Amino acid sequence: MTPVITADHLTIRFGDFTAVNDVSFDINKGELFGFLGPNGSGKTTIIKALCGLIVPTEGTGTILGMDIRKDAADIKRHIGYMSQKFGLYEDLTVSENLGFYSGVYGITGPRATQRIQEILSLTGLEPYLHRRVNALSGGWKQRLALGCAIIHSPEVVFLDEPTAGIDPVARRSLWDLFFLLSGQGVTFFVTTHYMDEAERCGRVGYIYMSKLVALGTISDLQHLPSANPPGTTRVQLETPDASTALTALRKQPGVREATIFGRSIHSLVETNHIDALRAQFPQAKIQPIVPSLEDVFVTLTYQIMEAAK
Numbered sequence: 001m002t003p004v005i006t007a008d009h010l011t012i013r014f015g016d017f018t019a020v021n022d023v024s025f026d027i028n029k030g031e032l033f034g035f036l037g038p039n040g041s042g043k044t045t046i047i048k049a050l051c052g053l054i055v056p057t058e059g060t061g062t063i064l065g066m067d068i069r070k071d072a073a074d075i076k077r078h079i080g081y082m083s084q085k086f087g088l089y090e091d092l093t094v095s096e097n098l099g100f101y102s103g104v105y106g107i108t109g110p111r112a113t114q115r116i117q118e119i120l121s122l123t124g125l126e127p128y129l130h131r132r133v134n135a136l137s138g139g140w141k142q143r144l145a146l147g148c149a150i151i152h153s154p155e156v157v158f159l160d161e162p163t164a165g166i167d168p169v170a171r172r173s174l175w176d177l178f179f180l181l182s183g184q185g186v187t188f189f190v191t192t193h194y195m196d197e198a199e200r201c202g203r204v205g206y207i208y209m210s211k212l213v214a215l216g217t218i219s220d221l222q223h224l225p226s227a228n229p230p231g232t233t234r235v236q237l238e239t240p241d242a243s244t245a246l247t248a249l250r251k252q253p254g255v256r257e258a259t260i261f262g263r264s265i266h267s268l269v270e271t272n273h274i275d276a277l278r279a280q281f282p283q284a285k286i287q288p289i290v291p292s293l294e295d296v297f298v299t300l301t302y303q304i305m306e307a308a309k
């Protein structure tokens, strides 16, 4: 299968600052690819390069076989891009915004009417057709933003933190839309800071300090050798007072990482210290676990920070 999105040794510099450092990946048709990384790690910059909005300093990439360096104008016709602050017109109604974006993409007449109707049924925005955007809730605004971003039926959609700041129910219903569309063959590249959203993606990439440090399915990442260093075991401690136990645990020999996870503690410990921990925390139920995605990212991040010291 020919990949729909490729990044091939992409490097992007702003003056002396390297925002994206030698990043490569392939994404296939219909994939829902999640892209994670701390603020400022280079996620938006990669999206902008892939959308043809900025030219990479080195390396290249393709969208649907089109070269991001040479075919930027053609690429823009085939992709949807919803940024963190998508340009909805707050003083215009839902209908007027959809009409405006149809025009931007050259969709007019009966085709526009039909496409707007399709978007309204897809997003459930029909009841709000004549409501001004500034009177919509955050979740409905994002649904409208998605509708505007896909009014031209793009095959590839880039979503940059599409659910930032909206409530959990609205987030879930927006994700239901992404799944619906990806099931129809639309390819999604989605950035998010939410682990539960990342866990819904077929594959995820994790970028840290401009470099892609992990890429794969959730299971691939959970079983990465670097996330499970030799001689260590990831354990969960269930204990009545997790926050007091956390402080004590972090002082124990052999404890490399420890953090509260829900009502328990997740910890990366040197395997030969586990018996001592069981003796130290007799109240706690201590059992080995597969790392969560968050555990994996934290471990990889600490390793890079250590290596940089």
Ligand SMILES: Nc1ncnc2c1ncn2[C@@H]1O[C@H](COP(=O)(O)OP(=O)(O)OP(=O)(O)O)[C@@H](O)[C@H]1O
Pocket (backbone or CB within 6 Å): 014, 017, 019, 037, 038, 039, 040, 041, 042, 043, 044, 045, 046
């Ligand atoms: N046009 C520019 N000129 C100079 N520096 C830039 C420019 N655009 C981005 N940067 C810098 O590049 C780095 C990466 O920014 P980018 O917006 O890609 O991060 P991000 O991972 O998307 O972060 P966030 O999660 O906060 O959106 C940041 O340090 C940013 O300040």
